[in-house]
Amino acid sequence: MSAQQSAGKDSTFPANYADFCRFCGLNLRPNRQLAGCYDIFAPPKEPKEGEAKEPSLFERLSEIGVVLVQREGASHRMCKKCFSNIKHIEKGLRFLKPWQQIDDRDFKPTTTTTDASLRQQTPTKQTTVPENQEALAKTPEAVENEKRLREPTPTKTPRAVKKLCSTSSARGLQVALQSSARRLQEPRARTSDAKVTVTYTSRKDKPSNLHCKEDVAGIVENLAKGQVKAAARLMMTCDSLSQELKSQMLQIVETECRNLTSTDNKFLLNRCTAQDLQQFSLTSLHSDLERLAPFALSVLDTISKQSISHSSASAAVSLRGRDKRLSGFSYYINSVLQHGGGGEDSCFQPLK
Incomplete structure (x- = not known):
């Protein structure tokens, strides 16, 4: 928390x-x-x-x-x-x-290079054509060969960058x-200001306008919008508010512990007669804790993942350290061990 x-x-x-x-x-x-x-x-x-x-x-x-x-x-x-x-x-x-290393992106072909490549790729017989004579019509094979050897037209957009x-x-x-x-990244500064208007019945014509500080402005804004969950989350991120909330939560736990140790409430761990020990169970202890200390029990249930046995046993051990009179769980375990083994020595002998 x-x-x-x-x-x-x-x-x-x-x-x-x-x-x-x-x-x-x-x-x-x-x-x-x-x-x-x-x-x-x-x-x-x-x-x-x-x-x-x-x-x-x-x-x-x-x-x-x-x-x-x-x-x-x-x-x-x-x-x-x-x-x-x-x-x-x-x-x-x-x-x-x-x-x-073999990328041709920066390569600029020259006329000499192009002519040389054409001469190497298409060796033809050289003939002399008079200037006044019309050029012979090109055959389809020659046109196709010329298209194939022509330099590719550059694209409008550069080639995609190679991915790693x-x-x-x-x-x-x-x-x-x-x-x-x-x-x-650092949290961005708020671009809006939050103000609270308080109107007192004694002076309705002069309401008080209070300017909220930056660390609590978001909390006030979410509370005004009814977004309680978001406001509570922001409260826990504010150092001053989280410490005060923690103090109040501990005060609730302290009050519930006083209720458990009070003899007027007839808490199960405070009853150690033979008849009470016969009726003792972790389920009944959990019900008693839910009746007298619901907030503290919710913390233990969350820690034990809603396990009734573990949360009840941990509560009994913790309360025994607070008040020695709450020994119902200790008497219950002692009676079970003595009844099952006929004494502590004989009970723990097989475990050695």
């Missing part, structure tokens, strides 16, 4: 940009553990004896035309998928560079880079 859990401020800029891939924006810390990534600016490892020194990841990117710098607001990590794309691009460059990879992968990489740039 903290601000660091969200992917970014209103899904445009991550709060912890260093935990995302610089190219595709993938979250590299999904379970709070950084895994499956490479440091772009890390120095290369020292080679072993007899082995050549491998270039660093930054140098490999520079060789394929991607020059990066370390700057604030940009991640210095890369995911495994983007790292594999570098290998594909390098493999394509090995084929592209020899082809670029396939069309689909290049398009996907371009979309990923654009998405990453949008995600890592």
